[in-house]
Amino acid sequence: MSGHDITASSTTLFRQQPKVSKVHFSSGQFVRWLLLFLGGIAMIMPIIYMLSTSFKFPFEVYNLNLIPEEPTLENYTYVLEDGRFYGWLITSLIIATVTTISNVFFDSLVGYALCKFRFPGRLIVFIAILSTLMIPTEMLVLPWYLMSKNFGWLDTHWGIMFPGLMTAFGTFLMKQFFETVPDDFLEAARIDGLNELQIWWTVAMPLVKPALAALAIFVFLGNWTAFIWPLIVTNSQEMYTLPVGLSTFSVEAQVEWELIMTGAAISTIPTLIVFLVFQRYIIRGVVMAGLKG
Amino acid sequence: MANVILDNLVKHYGKTPVLHGIDLEVSDGEFVVLVGPSGCGKSTTLRMIAGLEDITSGQVSIGDRVVNNLEPKDRNIAMVFQNYAIYPHMTVRKNIGFGLRTSKKSKAEKLQRINEVAAMLDMTELLDRKPGQLSGGQRQRVAIGRAMVRDPDVFLFDEPLSNLDAQLRTQMRLEIKKLHQRVGRTIIFVTHDQVEAMTMADRIVIMKDGHIQQIGSPFEVFHKPANQFVARFIGAPPMNMLEGRYQQGKLHLQDDIVLDLGGRVFSAAAASKLAEHPQVVIGMRPDDLRVTSEPGHFKGEVALIEPLGSETLVYANVGAKELIAKAPGRVPPTAGDQVSLAIESELIHLFDTRDGVLIE
Numbered sequence: 236m237s238g239h240d241i242t243a244s245s246t247t248l249f250r251q252q253p254k255v256s257k258v259h260f261s262s263g264q265f266v267r268w269l270l271l272f273l274g275g276i277a278m279i280m281p282i283i284y285m286l287s288t289s290f291k292f293p294f295e296v297y298n299l300n301l302i303p304e305e306p307t308l309e310n311y312t313y314v315l316e317d318g319r320f321y322g323w324l325i326t327s328l329i330i331a332t333v334t335t336i337s338n339v340f341f342d343s344l345v346g347y348a349l350c351k352f353r354f355p356g357r358l359i360v361f362i363a364i365l366s367t368l369m370i371p372t373e374m375l376v377l378p379w380y381l382m383s384k385n386f387g388w389l390d391t392h393w394g395i396m397f398p399g400l401m402t403a404f405g406t407f408l409m410k411q412f413f414e415t416v417p418d419d420f421l422e423a424a425r426i427d428g429l430n431e432l433q434i435w436w437t438v439a440m441p442l443v444k445p446a447l448a449a450l451a452i453f454v455f456l457g458n459w460t461a462f463i464w465p466l467i468v469t470n471s472q473e474m475y476t477l478p479v480g481l482s483t484f485s486v487e488a489q490v491e492w493e494l495i496m497t498g499a500a501i502s503t504i505p506t507l508i509v510f511l512v513f514q515r516y517i518i519r520g521v522v523m524a525g526l527k528g
Numbered sequence: 529m530a531n532v533i534l535d536n537l538v539k540h541y542g543k544t545p546v547l548h549g550i551d552l553e554v555s556d557g558e559f560v561v562l563v564g565p566s567g568c569g570k571s572t573t574l575r576m577i578a579g580l581e582d583i584t585s586g587q588v589s590i591g592d593r594v595v596n597n598l599e600p601k602d603r604n605i606a607m608v609f610q611n612y613a614i615y616p617h618m619t620v621r622k623n624i625g626f627g628l629r630t631s632k633k634s635k636a637e638k639l640q641r642i643n644e645v646a647a648m649l650d651m652t653e654l655l656d657r658k659p660g661q662l663s664g665g666q667r668q669r670v671a672i673g674r675a676m677v678r679d680p681d682v683f684l685f686d687e688p689l690s691n692l693d694a695q696l697r698t699q700m701r702l703e704i705k706k707l708h709q710r711v712g713r714t715i716i717f718v719t720h721d722q723v724e725a726m727t728m729a730d731r732i733v734i735m736k737d738g739h740i741q742q743i744g745s746p747f748e749v750f751h752k753p754a755n756q757f758v759a760r761f762i763g764a765p766p767m768n769m770l771e772g773r774y775q776q777g778k779l780h781l782q783d784d785i786v787l788d789l790g791g792r793v794f795s796a797a798a799a800s801k802l803a804e805h806p807q808v809v810i811g812m813r814p815d816d817l818r819v820t821s822e823p824g825h826f827k828g829e830v831a832l833i834e835p836l837g838s839e840t841l842v843y844a845n846v847g848a849k850e851l852i853a854k855a856p857g858r859v860p861p862t863a864g865d866q867v868s869l870a871i872e873s874e875l876i877h878l879f880d881t882r883d884g885v886l887i888e
Contacts, residue, residue, distance in 0.1 A: 419613035422580050427678070428601035428630035441617040 282503075288496035296492045310497040320498065322473055323480030328505065330396045330465075330476060331458040337400040338454040339447055345401070346409025347435050351421060361410070367403045376467060383468055394468045395476065399458055405450050412446035413439060448513035455509045459502070477502045530591050530604075530681030530714045531556045532577060537586035539572055539738075546572055547738045549586065554731075559708050559715045563725040564735035565761070570718045573735075574684050577716065578607050590682060601630070606675035607684040610691065612667045614659050614674065620646070621655040624673040631678070645673045648710070649703075665696045672707070685717040689724060701727055722762050726750065734758050756884035759811050759877060765841060765852045767811045771881065774806045779876075781810070783847030787825050789873040798888035801880065808887065811877035814841065817853040817869050819861060824870030826851060830861050844869060 260268070288296055289310055291303040298304075314320050349361050379398050380389075388394035416439055424434045440447070465476040472480070481498040484491040532554040539547035547569045554560045562570040575581040577588055579600035588595050595603050606627065614623045624645055628638045646652045649669045659667055668688060675683055685704070689697045705728055708715050719725055725732045726746045734741040734749060734757075741761075742754035753759035753767075760766040772781040779787040787810070794802065802808070818824070819842055828844035828851065835841075840860035842853045844867055853869050861867050878887040 417611055417613065419609040419611050420615065422578075422600075423607065423609060423613040423674075424626070425580070426578060426600045426605065426607050427627040427674075438615060441615075444617075 285496045285499055288493055289500045291493055293491070293493055310493045311501075314494055314497045314501065319472055319475075319480060320501075323475050323477045324502070326392065326395075326474060327459055327477040327502070329392055330461075331455045331505075333392075334396050334399045334458045335451050335455045337396075338402055338405045339451055341401040342405030342450060343409045343413075343440065343443070343447065344435065345406045346411075347413050347439055349406070350410045350413035351416075351418070351439075364403045364406050368407070372463065376464060379464065380467055389468060390470045390474050392474075395465050395474070396458070398464060399454070399461070402454070405454065408450055409443065409446060412443045416442045452510055452513050456506055459506055531558075531589075532682060532714060532716065533587075533589040534573070534577070535587040535589070537573065537576060537588065538584045539569070539576060539581065540584045545738060547576075547584075550738075550740060552733060552740065552743065554714055554716060557712050557714055559705075559717065559728060559730045560733060561717045561719060561725040561729035561731075562733045562735060563719055563722055563761075564741075565720060567737075568735040569738040570720075570733075570735050571686055574607075574686055574716060574718045577682075578605055578684050579603055603682075604678075604680050605682045605684055606678055606680040607686065608668075608671045608675050608688045610687040612659075612671040612688075612691075614667055614670045616659050619656050619658055620651060620662070620670050620673075623659070623670050624651075624655075624677050627674055627678040641677055645677045648676070648707075649673050664692050665700060668692065668700060669703075672704070676707075676711070680713070682714045682716065685715065687719055688717075689719070690721070697724075704728065722764065726762070732762075734761060736761075752886070753811075753877070754886055756809060756811070756879050759879070759886075763813060763815075765814050767813050767877070768817065768851045769879075770810045770812075770849060770851075772808055772810050774802045774808050774878070779808070779810055782849065785826065785847065787873075787876070789876070792873045792876075794888055798878070801887050802878070805880065805882065807881045809879040809881055809884070811879060812851070812871050813875070814852040814854050816875040817851060817871050819853050819855040820868050820870045822868065822870070824868035826869040828867060828869065830863050830865045830867055832863060833860055835860060842867065 283301060287301050287303060290306045290308070291298075292305060292307055292309070295303060295305070345364075349357060349364075375398065383389050383394045383397075388397065420438050420442065421434050424438045429437065460478055461476065462478045462482070466479045466482070469475055469479060472483070475483070477498065481495050481502070484494040484498070532552075534550050534552040537547055537550040538545070550569075550573055552560075562573060564570050572581060576583055577590075579595065579598060583596050590603055590605065615626070618626070621642055625638055625642045628641065631638065633641070642655075643652070646655055649672065651666070651669055651673060654662065654666060654670075659670065662670065671688070688704075689700050692700060701724060704715075704717075717724075717728060729746055731743060731745055732749050733743050736757055742749055742758045744752070744754075749758055749762050753762060756769065760769070770781055772779045772787070774780075777789050777791065779789065781787065826844075826846045828846035830842055831845050831850065832843040833840050833855075834843075835857065837857055839857045840855045842855050842861060844851050844853065846869070851869060855861060879885065880887055
């Protein structure tokens with residue numbers, strides 16, 4: 236930034252200062268803030284109830300009070316002492332981690348190829364991939380199941396994770412993000428002697444980190460909370476993922492909400508960690524820094 | 529030897545032809561500028577030399593090798609892009625050293641080379657910064673450094689100065705020229721700015737619509753433009769053009785203006801052309817058209833002046849036409865003044881009205 240720019244921006248700041256000290260909301264702003272506040276409440280209430288219920292005794296579960304009359308850690312002790320819980324947790328971690336890595340790798344590889352290479356049938360391949368987004372999971376479950384059965388993948392980690400190793404959404408997301416990477420970057424690397432795989436990995440991938448972070452969060456959360464397919468493909472309790480395992484707390488006679496909520500509360504911890512690790516990358520603008528300014 | 533030879537180079541995008549048989553020979557160590565308006569094919573030509581575009585037909589040779597089928601990395605060239613194309617996630621050191629990644633040199637040798645280039649470009653202090661912390665001029669220098677580090681046979685520049693402000697552009701122009709003098713490598717430089725072309729080039733290649741219009745030194749293309757397009761493209765402000773008719777040593781223009789060529793002797797070829805087809809376009813550089821207090825060739829009224837400091841551009845209405853002349857900066861005429869304009873007959877360019885080609 237030139238000295239001139241600094242002077243200009245300083246002047247602007249100086250002029251705006253009196254306005255900043257006088258807080259004034261227009262009616263439009265008020266409505267926007269109100270809607271955001273209500274939206275926030277709607278989002279946070281289930282989480283608060285989940286935490287609240289996890290500290291309640293069974294008799295108090297159906298009271299809608301937020302603060303338990305007799306708070307207890309018994310539910311946590313019960314869940315953590317139940318050996319099955321760790322198995323479910325580890326299975327969920329394996330599934331979510333492997334599918335996340337796989338998606339980040341393959342979706343970006345395919346997205347990059349579709350975006351940056353000109354080859355016959357490129358558009359058809361892209362449309363074919365996109366069209367799979369329109370098929371509901373319920374329709375795919377049966378063929379997936381038959382496939383798993385024929386290949387002997389039922390009740391295995393591979394069986395749980397194979398349908399999600401690559402996604403059309405991820406491919407689409409990455410393709411769109413690679414559009415923002417100027418071809419000059421890739422051509423400069425090509426002239427400097429890198430092969431196409433090296434260009435993808437060394438030049439293009441670091442430039443789309445925000446998209447990779449977003450994709451990683453989506454995929455991890457999606458697989459962490461997946462229920463229907465893991466329920467169908469697994470038979471033994473040892474292979475259950477966390478959501479499937481937690482569902483066993485609801486049996487015919489009764490639903491043990493306090494245990495389900497406790498398990499759910501514990502299971503949010505890895506997702507929070509994933510979000511905290513990746514959210515700092517979700518800051519756009521890094522791509523533009525190397526371009527004309 | 530790293531001369532570059534383009535032999536009947538043709539490029540089609542689908543069915544659309546963009547280059548129609550480009551022939552050019554760039555000598556080893558020469559600084560050649562390809563210049564022309566947008567869409568003339570200059571960048572496409574450069575990208576074909578680099579290997580970034582397929583060649584529809586024709587041949588590109590670098591040194592004594594035909595490189596048509598060689599990958600860009602195997603052509604021993606380096607390219608500086610309009611958008612700099614320096615990687616924002618890497619430091620200046622890594623950016624400059626990027627071209628050495630595939631080199632077989634030792635790490636120490638690579639570091640030494642990076643330091644040499646950084647010192648040459650006065651960037652040693654900036655080696656640990658990232659591009660986001662650099663100014664436009666510094667980023668451009670990093671891009672040049674990355675090109676230099678491999679010590680290529682040929683440097684290709686694709687409008688590298690077009691994103692810089694006027695002052696920085698002038699500075700970088702000088703730096704690139706000094707760099708050329710120091711490293712002595714072949715440089716092919718693309719620009720749409722005729723000032724850049726004139727100030728930097730050993731030879732200028734002027735292109736239009738996929739054809740080369742003229743190849744020559746800055747002096748040649750300015751003083752002996754091959755055709756009307758070159759005459760108007762090179763030089764700012766552009767050459768004044770008037771239609772007229774040549775008859776017995778005189779040019780008869782509109783509004784009964786007669787320009788006496790004062791016994792100017794034409795070459796045999798020019799004389800024969802004028803005899804065959806006396807309709808001509810008369811070209812006069814604003815630099816050659818003097819504003820005078822004495823009776824001149826044209827009389828007109830000043831419509832507008834543009835003071836440039838050392839001189840003033842005078843836009844004068846002469847009949848239905850507007851002529852641009854340069855007057856000394858200190859006592860320029862003002863709008864509304866009646867002025868006389870004069871030109872040496874030797875400085876008048878005559879073009880054929882049929883094809884726009886220079887007669888003499």
